[in-house]
Amino acid sequence: MGGGAGSGMNWWWDSWIHQGDAYDVFSGAAAYAKLMDLSGQNYQTLRNMPGVSVSTANVGAIGYLVEDRLYAYLYDQTYTYQNPETALKTSVTLTIPMLHSGNYSISFFNTVTGALIATSPILQTVDGQLTIALPAFSNDIALILKPNQE
Numbered sequence: 001m002g003g004g005a006g007s008g009m010n011w012w013w014d015s016w017i018h019q020g021d022a023y024d025v026f027s028g029a030a031a032y033a034k035l036m037d038l039s040g041q042n043y044q045t046l047r048n049m050p051g052v053s054v055s056t057a058n059v060g061a062i063g064y065l066v067e068d069r070l071y072a073y074l075y076d077q078t079y080t081y082q083n084p085e086t087a088l089k090t091s092v093t094l095t096i097p098m099l100h101s102g103n104y105s106i107s108f109f110n111t112v113t114g115a116l117i118a119t120s121p122i123l124q125t126v127d128g129q130l131t132i133a134l135p136a137f138s139n140d141i142a143l144i145l146k147p148n149q150e
Contacts, residue, residue, distance in 0.1 A: 031114025032142050040067035051097040051129065061094055068100040070145035073111070079139050092134045094143075101128075102147055108135055109142040117141070121148060 016022060046052050046063045054061050054074065063072035074094060076086040108117040118135055122145070134141060 028110060028112045028114040032109050032111070032144075035144060036071050037069060038064065038066050038071075040069075042067050046072060046096070049097065051095070053095045055091070055093040055095075056089055059089060059092055065096065065098075068098070068102070068104075068147050070096065070143070072145075073140065073142045074134065074137075075140040076138065084139075086138050088136055088138050089134075090136045092137075093131050094134065095129055095131045097128055098130045100147075104130075104145050105148050106132060106143060106145045109144070111140045111142050 017025070042065075044065045046061055046065065049065065052061065058077045059074055060077045061072055061074045063070065072094065074092070076089065079086050104122045105119060106122050107119040109115065110117055122130070122132065130145075132143070132145070134143070
């Protein structure tokens with residue numbers, strides 16, 4: 001989700017992940033990645049898009065806007081291996097410019113398990129900006145925004 005070049009292969013795969021059968025640590029990311037459709041001509045990273053903002057300090061956002069689909073990961077920037085328990089975040093919003101007007105649905109995901117937390121319809125505002133209210137989360141949360149199929 002960071003937009004960096006290269007594969008997602010972990011350098012410790014052979015000495016930690018495979019040896020310790022720790023594949024379940026990545027099950028949430030794997031489940032989320034299966035839902036991503038990165039095909040299309042118009043592809044932007046959230047970090048490089050003007051107009052992207054998060055309403056709460058210490059919450060970062062990375063991800064992709066591909067055509068009319070958004071894949072985003074929001075995270076507490078104070079989370080570290082030494083600080084694994086971060087405060088509950090409520091009333092966090094993500095604002096992004098959207099390329100296409102229309103009706104969208106949004107789904108939120110648990111990043112550890114990949115489980116669907118919530119889904120709801122959402123309507124884009126007229127001025128081309130879309131503000132997304134996130135459910136409460138502590139360390140991180142992932143979302144997918146896509147056009148309604150109805």
